[in-house]
Structure formats: structure tokens, C-alpha cells
Amino acid sequence: xxxxxxxxxxxxxALIALAACAAPADEDRYTAVADMPELMxxxxxxxxxxxxxxxxxxxxAEGEQELRPETEEEWLAVENAAFxxxxxxxxxxxxxxxxxxxxxxxxxxxxxxIGRRAVQVAEERDEQAVFDVGAEMYFVCTxxxxxxxxxxxxxxxxxxxxxxxxx
Ligand code: HEC
Numbered sequence: 001x002x003x004x005x006x007x008x009x010x011x012x013x014a015l016i017a018l019a020a021c022a023a024p025a026d027e028d029r030y031t032a033v034a035d036m037p038e039l040m041x042x043x044x045x046x047x048x049x050x051x052x053x054x055x056x057x058x059x060x061a062e063g064e065q066e067l068r069p070e071t072e073e074e075w076l077a078v079e080n081a082a083f084x085x086x087x088x089x090x091x092x093x094x095x096x097x098x099x100x101x102x103x104x105x106x107x108x109x110x111x112x113x114i115g116r117r118a119v120q121v122a123e124e125r126d127e128q129a130v131f132d133v134g135a136e137m138y139f140v141c142t143x144x145x146x147x148x149x150x151x152x153x154x155x156x157x158x159x160x161x162x163x164x165x166x167x
Contacts, residue, residue, distance in 0.1 A: 055131045086115020107144040152166035
């Protein structure tokens with residue numbers, strides 16, 4: 001009887017040690033490279049810009065011109081940019097980056113959701129939808145900035161661009 005108890009007591013700490021090995025803390029699994037302004041200026045902003053500039057209308061000497069991806073390569077670049085924006089939502093949720101467990105997570109998830117739709121409509125080669133989803137993406141960016149980065153607010157304003165160039 002006494003021996004059996006001893007034996008069990010020995011197994012428990014071993015199991016706990018095993019569990020700790022199997023599930024390392026999140027911070028131990030990855031290495032964040034960009035700080036928050038860098039992640040915004042080097043990952044979010046340039047890829048969102050590719051998406052926003054893909055479809056639009058310009059008025060020049062020849063009248064109104066429609067901008068749209070013309071080649072498979074150009075469409076692929078739009079898809080790639082949308083994937084980066086979508087996955088960046090996960091980067092924002094990482095321990096060490098997330099500023100809280102509430103609205104920050106909701107808004108990061110909103111970026112993933114709009115990014116997935118951005119991928120989908122690009123894959124469908126639907127330029128009107130790319131334009132519309134781009135506008136919604138812009139709203140997701142500005143909504144988070146309105147809460148956490150009021151000085152940035154509109155991501156492509158001159159101040160934000162200057163900040164991006166400076167880093
Ligand atoms: C979940 C919140 C969140 C979302 C979503 C978000 N941002 Fe930001 N963004 C921030 C925060 C916080 C800062 C301020 C960073 C700092 O200065 O510490 C910032 C700053 C920026 C800056 C200024 C960076 C600099 O160099 O100072 C740019 C540009 C930017 N964001 C672009 C974007 C774009 C484009 C999107 C959408 C595609 C986006 N952000 C979505 C939180 C967010």
C-alpha cells in the first residue's frame with residue numbers, strides 16, 4: 001500500500017514535466033521581428049496600398065480611365081497582398097503585440113475577416129468587389145487607429161507616410 005502511493009507520487013511530476021514540454025508558452029514558439037510601427041509601415045501599409053491601387057478610376061487628358069489588373073501576374077499581386085493583410089491580423093494578436101484581450105482582438109479578427117474576403121474577390125477576378133472590399137478594409141484600419149493610434153487615424157495620410165519612410 002505504502003509503495004503504491006510512492007510510485008504514483010513519482011509519476012505525477014513526470015507527467016507535469018512532459019505536459020510542459022508538449023505545450024511551450026506562446027512566447028517561446030516564435031520571435032517577433034517588427035515592432036508595432038514597423039509592422040504597420042512595412043507589412044500592413046504597403047500591402048493594403050497594393051490592394052487599394054489595384055482598381056480605380058482616374059481622369060486625365062483622355063477622359064476617365066479605369067484602372068484594373070490586366071494580366072494574371074497583376075491579379076496574382078493583388079491576391080498576394082490580400083493574403084498578407086489577412087494573415088497580419090494573426091500577427092497583431094500575438095502575445096507581446098496585442099494591446100488588450102478585448103477590442104484589440106475583435107479588430108484584429110475583423111482584419112482577418114476582411115482580408116479573407118479580399119482574397120476571395122481577387123480570386124474571382126471581380127474588380128468592382130475588389131474596390132468595395134478595399135473600402136471596407138480601409139474602414140477596419142481606421143477603426144483600430146481611432147481607438148489605439150489616433151495620431152495615425154488614416155493610414156495613408158501624409159503623416160503616416162512620412163512615419164513609414166522614416167523607419
Ligand atoms: C488592431 C489594431 C490595428 C489595425 C487593425 C491596424 N492598425 Fe495600423 N496601427 C495600429 C497602432 C496601435 C499604430 C500605432 C503604432 C505606434 O506608433 O506605436 C498603428 C499605426 C499605423 C501606421 C503608422 C506607422 C508608423 O510608422 O508610425 C500605419 C501606416 C498603419 N498603422 C497602417 C495600417 C493599415 C494600412 C491598416 C489596415 C490594412 C492598419 N494599420 C490596421 C493598430 C492597428
